[in-house]
Amino acid sequence: MSKVVEISPTTRHEGHTKLVLKVNDEGIIERGDWLSITPVRGIEKLAVGKTMHQAPKISSRVCGICPVAHTLAGIEAMEGSIGCEIPDDAYLLRIILQCANKLHSIALHNILSLPDMYLPGTDIHINPFSKEEPVRSVALRIQRLREIGQTIGEIAGGEPIHPSNPRIGGMYKNISPRAKSKIYDLAKEGSELARAHMDFMISVFKDWDNRSTASVASSYEVEKNDKFGFHDQGYMAVDPLYASTNLDADPKWFPERWTEVRPWDWYMGQQDITLDDPNYPNKATTPAGAKAWPQMEACTAVPLYDGAPVEVGPRARLAIFRNYDRKGAMGLQIARQMEYPDCLYAMMDAVDALNTSGPVVADEIPQGDGSLGWAANEAPRGTDVHLAKVKDGRVQWYSLLVPTTWNFPTVSRALEGAPWQLAEVIVRAYDPCVSCATHMMVVDEEKKVVAQKLVQ
Template identity: 45%
Template sequence: MSQVVVSPTTRHEGHSKLVLEVDDSGIVTQGNYLSITPVRGFEKFITGKPMEFAPVASSRFCGICPITHSTASVECIERALGIIPPKDGLVIRQLANMGNKLHSHPLHQLLILPDFVKDPNASLAATVRIQKMRKIGQGIVDITGGEAIHAPNFRIGGMQKNMSEAAKRKIIEMLNQYEPIMKEHVDFMVNTLKGNTEVPKKLGVHDRELMATDLNYGNSDLFETEYFYRFSEITPKSYYPGDIGMEACTSVPMIGGRTVEGGPRARMMRFKSFGAKDCGDFDPRGAMAINIARAMEIPIALARARELIQQLDTTKETLKKPPESGGDGKTLGVGANEAPRGVNVHTAKVKDGKITYYNCLVATTWNIPTIGKATEGQHYKWAEYVVRAYDPCVSCATHMIVVDEEGKLVDEAMI
C-alpha cells in the first residue's frame, strides 16, 4: 500500500486536494477529497448584522454561483419570519436561477473539454458555443437580478424591482438565440461523452444516497420533510483518517449518518427517470453519468425559463417588505435551492431584525466527502476525472474552522 497526493486538483473553482491510498496496481482503496481553500468566516460575521446584510454577504461566497446563495439566503430568512413574497417576485427570482444554470453548466463543460475532446478544431468550436451560451445566461441574470454576478435585486420579501415589457421581450429573444446553439452543443457533448472508450465504465460508482428537492429551482418544504430531520454535521478531523482532516476546511454534512450526492444526476434520476438508457455503456451510478446528466439539464433549464418569462406580469408588485424589527430569535428558517452543483441550504434565526444564527450547507459541501469515496475502485490516474464530474465550487464550501483559545484545532466542536 502507498499514498498518492494530488494537490491542488485542477480545472474547478477553489483549491482542494486528493489523498489516495492505493495498492500495488495503483487502484484506489481509500479516497479522500478535501478543501484546502482558506476559511473566510462568512457565517460568523453575518451573525449580529441586520438581516438585509445576509443575502448581500452570502452572494459573495462565489462569483460563479452567487444567485443560488442570494436565493437560499433570502428564502431562509423569509421562512424564519413567515413572509411569502408576491408571485411575480418569485417568478423573477426563479428566472434568475435559470439564467445562472444556463451560464454555469456550459462553463463546466469548458473545464472538462481537455479530458474528452482531443480534436483541436472540435474543441475550438465547442468553446465558441460555450462562450455564447454563457454570455446569454449571464445576460438573463443581469436583467432579472440587476447585475450579472452579485445581483442586488434580491431582497427579503421578493425582488426589489419588476422589469419592463421591453426587458421581458429581450429575455424572450435571448432564449430564442440560446436554443440553436444549445441544441448543437448538447448533442455534441452527450455523444462525445457516451462515445468515450478510454474512461472506465464504472468510474466513480458509489453507494451513497442521492439528494434532490426539485428539478429546477428547489423545494425547502421537501428538504425539511425528507432530509433535514436526518441531518447531522461533524468536523473533518472526525471524518478523515489520521491527520488528513487537520488540513480540511469544510464541515462534513450527512443525511442518516452517511454522506450524500446532490446535483444534476440526483435531480435527473428523481424527477426525469434518468438512468442506464441515457448513459450508453457507462454505469448510471458513475462519474460519466453526472457529466451526461448535466448536459441534459441545459434544455430543461431553457424550457423552464421560457415558462417563467411567459408567466411574468410586468405590472405587478414583486416585493413584500419585511418588518424592520421582525423575528423571535427561535424560529429556524431553512432555504433549500437547487444550485447547479446540488442542494444549497442556508439556515437562519432572526431576532428584532438581526441575524442571531446563520449556517450554510453548500452544494459542494455535501459532495466533497462523497467525491473521495467515488474515486475508489479505479486507478488513481482517473481520480481528477471524478472530481471534475462534480464541478466542485470549493470556495463556496469553505466556511468552517474550530479552534481553542490558543488557536489549536478543537476536536469535536463547531462554531
C-alpha cells in the same frame, strides 16, 4: 502493500483542493480522501448581528460562480425565519435568475471538463482553446450560452454576478415589457444552441465512457475500470429546478435529518507519501517522502443526511424527480448536460407568465422572532441549504450547507476502484465549487460546538 499518493493541487475547478489516495500495486484506489484546502471564509460568523437584508448579500460574496444560488438561498432562509410570503412575480423573476445562472454555470463547466475528453472516434484530447474545427465552433457556442445566461441574469437580477435585485420580501424592481421580450428572445436563441450543444457534449462523454483507456489532459493513457466513479451513496435533491423552503406546503428537506461530523473523525490520519509520478500533468503529485495529514488539513465539516454522505447535483435531481439511472462519473456529466434545455424552457415559461406591472415586494415584511428558517436551493452543483434565525430584523444564527460540502465525502467513496491517474476526472465530474464549501461549524454528538477555535 498499499502506497499513498497525493495530488495537490487539483486543477480545472473552482477553489483549492487535494487528493490523498491509498492505492494498491496496480495503482487502483483503495481509499480516497478528497479534501478542501481553501481557507475558511467565516461568512456564518460575519453574518451574526447584521440585518437580515445584509446577510444574504454577504453570503453571495462567497463565490463568483453560483452567487445567485447563495443570494436566493440566503434570502429565502431569512424569509423562512420571519415567515414572509413573496408575490408571484417576484418568484418568477427569481426562477429566471436561477435558470440564467445555471445556464452559464453548466456552460462554464464544459470548458473545464473538455480537456479530459476526446474528439469522438479519435485519440485526440479536446483543447477548448484550439482554433481548429469542430472545437472552435463548440467553444464559441459555449461562450454564447454563457453570455445569454449572464445577460438574462443581468436583466432579472440587476447583476449577473452577485445580483442586486433580490431582496427580503421579493425583488427590488420588476422588469420592463421591453426587458421581458429581450429575455424571451435570448432564451429562445439559447434553446436552439443548447440543444445542439447538449447533443455534442453527451456524445463526447459517452465516447469517453466506451473507451478502454483514458488519460487526464496531456498525461499518459491508463486502463479504466468498468465501474468508473460508481458509488453506493444516496441522492438528495429538493426540486427538479428551483428550491424548497420551510414555508412550502410540502417541504422537501428536513433539518432534523442533517448531522455534521468533524473532519478529524472522517478523514485519514497522518500518512507518509510513498508514491509520486513526475509525468503527471503540472507535476501535481507531491514528492514521495513528504507527509499528508487529511484529517487536520481538511477545511470542511462533513455533512450527513440520515447519517450517511449523499450526492447532490444534476444527477440527484434527475434521479429523484425523473428516474434517471446512469451511474458513474460520466452519468453525472451527462445528467448535467440534460439540464440545459430545462433551464431555458423554464426561463421561457416564467417570463411568459411574468406580469411586468405586478408588485414584486411583499406588502408586509415581518421582523422575525428567532425561529428557524431554511431554504434549499438547487444550485448548479446541487442542493445549497441555508439555515437562519432572525429576530427583530437581525440575524442571530446563520449556517450554509453548500453543494460541494455534501459532495466531498461522496466523491471520496466514488474514487474507490478507479486508477489513481484518473481520480481528477471523477472529481471534475462533480463540478466542484470549493470556496463556498469551506465551512467549519463542528459539533459533537450532543450538538455542542467542539472546534470553536477553528471557526474564529
